[in-house]
Amino acid sequence: MNRFENKVCVVTGAGSGIGQATALAFAREGARVLVADVNVAGGEATVNQIAALGGTAIFMSVNIAEQQQVEAMVARAVAEWGRLDCAVNCAGVTGGVSAPTHEYPDAAWAQNVAVNLNGTWFCLKAQLAQLLKQGGGTIVNIASAAALKGHPNNIGYCATKHAIVGMTKTAAIEYATNNIRVNALCPSAIETPMIMDGRLNLRNNPELKVKFTNDQAMKRMGRPDEVADVALWLCSDQSSFMTGHAMTVDGGMFA
Template structure:
């Protein structure tokens, strides 16, 4: 059994479902204690219960609104109070763009996407860095997107936010690497989650065949494995990358 993260503490935002849930479970299976933070407290508690029942690891559910700075600070305080430390964080919480085109996007849509997908990552990194700078070590992974690396017409506002996440990641990596904190990002392509199925409906299967070089969607666990690796000592010399986990979509 892989226990490379034994005695470590991980924090996952958006851990109630999808990529966040898969990553929380992957952290736990690697030996880490895990704080699962989400606005969906019932879903976060279900993830925590699964971990404690199946992964031989400690877990806790924490309610958070990543768009609110004080809520985020309270999330990190709660993590440290419950587990004694914070070694790794996956800033994954996000929402989808409700507009098919930036031309028809509303101010409400812009504000919603930016406040969660970009400003939320900024809030999380600041609060996590407060603790990690005191201990002199840590690993942070931000969830960007293929849309944070290339232009995707149907994701104009979402892509702008995710490009911002990549920029924040690189700037933080440069600033904090010398202080023992590695900051990286993952950039998933099309991933099979409940949100993806709800967004694309009957078009999803056709999209998956055309989305990348492998002709299929990723499973959340495939993204989770990349996050765990980036947080582990196996990636000790990896810093400031925006890692595509997209089946080769950005290679062409």
């Protein structure tokens, strides 16, 4: 099934984890993919994997916290392939620390705001402008289960992921009659480098990994491809009457 044959898709954070899985999934279904990431080695590896599948992709080094780089990313996709059909905004950070709110470092707060909040806003703004020019398209913003509940000791991440849902719902209403759909995905614990090797370091913290696993009714962590599959569905015509949703991919965490 090639739901995205000759469609043009931009995926940020596509050098690893959910973003990489999403870029690969789009390519398998015929899309031309702009792979964007600050991680050059990871982004180039994604492009190489797509080439090995027989797909079409280009890599662009993009720091979404820099508005000009985001605008250049959208312009590059249009220059390369003439349009933009789908965007999945995956790039994000955790802030790298765990601390209660009164001790939470200003630097970690600022990093979360710069990337998760401002970066997603810059992506959304540039992508919407292009979709308006050409008469429609779809956007999926990757939020988090932490966008729907409190997340102790990580207020920066929790607050900015909540904000992504707010931006998503606002844009969905504003552009619903312009043939533009905007949705958010809220994954729970997914086996990605961010959660396994980052702030939480679950790879070396088996007790904490068990806790995260037990928070989900299915008693396991999710896989990046399981989130990617839902992102593609939200970008496809199969979800043509859906916009403004914050859809959980959570193994039953919110059941």
